[in-house]
Amino acid sequence: MSFHFYKYKLLQILMFWIACVLNTNADVLINISATMLAPACSITSTDGYDPIEVNFDIVNVEKLNISPPRKSFSIFISECDLTKSLAIVISPKANGSMMAKGRNILATSVEGLGISFSDITMDKDTSIDVGKKTTNLSRDIK
Structure with a gap:
């Protein structure tokens, strides 16, 4: 724009x-x-054009506390201004965020159901809070 x-x-x-x-x-x-200010980078799906979409398929909500589903996805980062620091802020467009276990997570259209994000690198799992700037990310975000 x-x-x-x-x-x-x-x-x-x-x-x-x-x-x-x-x-x-x-x-x-x-x-x-x-x-x-122009953004430091452009973040899209791996094709370089489309927004990131993650399909969780059908989820049995009764089993979420026993074995929550995990879905890995890749992002394509391009057009970076290397004079700026890379940080990501997850800004929900539709359902906002909700608190779960002391963290802001992405709310869904189902009451009380949210999605948490983590940066997982070499056995280190770093939480990414919705609405909070996260820096020092690895290349793979889950």
């Missing part, structure tokens, strides 16, 4: 906020200055 799109969206949000605070419909003149 272009810089002008983000600038327009920022202006819309700011105008909505001002209207809510003032509770008025009057025209308000404002000046906005912002610095738009």
